[in-house]
Amino acid sequence: MKLYMTQNSGNAYKVRLLLSMLNVxxxxxxxxxxxxxxxxxxxxxLNPRGQVPVLEDGGRVLWGSTACLxxxxxxxxxxxxxPTDPAGMAEVAQxxxxxxxxxxxxxxxxxxxxxxxxxxxxxxxxxxxxxxxxALLEGRLKNNEWLALGRPTVGDVACYPYVSVxxxxxxxxxxxxxxxxxxxxFEALPGWVKRL
Amino acid sequence: MKLYMTQNSGNAYKVRLLLSMLNVxxxxxxxxxxxxxxxxxxxxxLNPRGQVPVLEDGGRVLWGSTACLxxxxxxxxxxxxxPTDPAGMAEVAQxxxxxxxxxxxxxxxxxxxxxxxxxxxxxxxxxxxxxxxxALLEGRLKNNEWLALGRPTVGDVACYPYVSVxxxxxxxxxxxxxxxxxxxxFEALPGWVKRL
Numbered sequence: 577m578k579l580y581m582t583q584n585s586g587n588a589y590k591v592r593l594l595l596s597m598l599n600v601x602x603x604x605x606x607x608x609x610x611x612x613x614x615x616x617x618x619x620x621x622l623n624p625r626g627q628v629p630v631l632e633d634g635g636r637v638l639w640g641s642t643a644c645l646x647x648x649x650x651x652x653x654x655x656x657x658x659p660t661d662p663a664g665m666a667e668v669a670q671x672x673x674x675x676x677x678x679x680x681x682x683x684x685x686x687x688x689x690x691x692x693x694x695x696x697x698x699x700x701x702x703x704x705x706x707x708x709x710x711a712l713l714e715g716r717l718k719n720n721e722w723l724a725l726g727r728p729t730v731g732d733v734a735c736y737p738y739v740s741v742x743x744x745x746x747x748x749x750x751x752x753x754x755x756x757x758x759x760x761x762f763e764a765l766p767g768w769v770k771r772l
Numbered sequence: 773m774k775l776y777m778t779q780n781s782g783n784a785y786k787v788r789l790l791l792s793m794l795n796v797x798x799x800x801x802x803x804x805x806x807x808x809x810x811x812x813x814x815x816x817x818l819n820p821r822g823q824v825p826v827l828e829d830g831g832r833v834l835w836g837s838t839a840c841l842x843x844x845x846x847x848x849x850x851x852x853x854x855p856t857d858p859a860g861m862a863e864v865a866q867x868x869x870x871x872x873x874x875x876x877x878x879x880x881x882x883x884x885x886x887x888x889x890x891x892x893x894x895x896x897x898x899x900x901x902x903x904x905x906x907a908l909l910e911g912r913l914k915n916n917e918w919l920a921l922g923r924p925t926v927g928d929v930a931c932y933p934y935v936s937v938x939x940x941x942x943x944x945x946x947x948x949x950x951x952x953x954x955x956x957x958f959e960a961l962p963g964w965v966k967r968l
Contacts, residue, residue: 669839
């Protein structure tokens with residue numbers, strides 16, 4: 577298995593985390609983000625969206641962090657990280673969905689503005705959206721150790737990266753004690769790895 | 773089963789489409805969007821995100837269009853609309869993910885600006901993002917009748933609504949003939965229903 581990633585991509589970090597937690601051997605392929613490699617051929621042949629992560633496995637190519645998480649979880653994690661019963665799978669999917677919405681377009685885009693990667697858009701808007709995401713997580717984690725099913729799932733893996741770096745976007749994790757405690761629990765899981 | 777929806781929500785329309793296509797009986801509960809019912813109690817008890825769709829089934833409450841699609845597909849559609857093998861599920865998940873990204877934050881937000889629902893943000897940015905989504909769909913559908921697995925899946929259900937109304941956001945579907953043909957194929961599926 578080969579994971580195409582960049583140094584800073586939180587979306588690639590999600591896949592790297594799950595591969596490590598499930599102890600799946602893989603090769604890293606670093607994509608030159610500052611050089612725009614992801615927006616040129618031959619990378620666009622792999623992923624016409626021009627983004628990382630991309631996962632290659634025996635000729636199969638998958639793009640998109642959620643799709644990669646689903647693939648790795650179903651192939652190597654049994655039902656533990658992503659079950660297939662309707663209610664269990666849907667409960668996990670709620671948090672995969674939050675990661676693709678309030679966390680990406682709120683936490684991450686606000687961080688993009690603060691760090692200068694993102695040149696357009698309204699910081700206040702992203703901040704509001706990100707804070708709504710954090711409030712939702714706080715409400716859930718106040719009475720639950722994990723986001724879904726009472727155990728770590730790909731829902732936690734998908735939500736953790738952009739939450740953990742949200743202070744770089746001006747978000748105050750100290751105002752969200754249950755979220756903070758959850759990030760610590762997540763970082764104590766076997767196989768957790770740091771960002772690059 | 774009870775579906776909380778609003779007249780205009782494309783995300784609720786996704787769930788309504790799948791319920792109809794799978795011939796699942798359900799009750800509609802119309803949420804007063806102009807009156808802001810979705811942002812007040814008691815609705816926030818059901819969904820602290822303050823959005824439709826919400827699906828209630830025997831005491832279980834699910835929010836988020838993707839989670840609702842996953843639930844309905846797995847409960848009533850067998851492996852046809854959302855399989856559970858790693859490669860099949862991940863292939864469908866790619867399109868669920870596109871629907872939550874380029875299509876929602878591109879096609880739909882551009883439409884929001886055009887129709888006056890959305891007061892902030894850059895139309896040009898959303899337009900660029902939406903056009904990238906349409907180009908990706910066109911590339912895929914040029915040689916494939918359906919987005920994943922050679923058959924209709926929840927990937928098509930998730931992508932169809934905001935594509936079909938994208939002309940209201942200033943997008944030119946006539947420049948994307950394979951996408952246009954796919955919307956017609958989708959509309960010919962048994963159980964397809966119009967927007968409200």
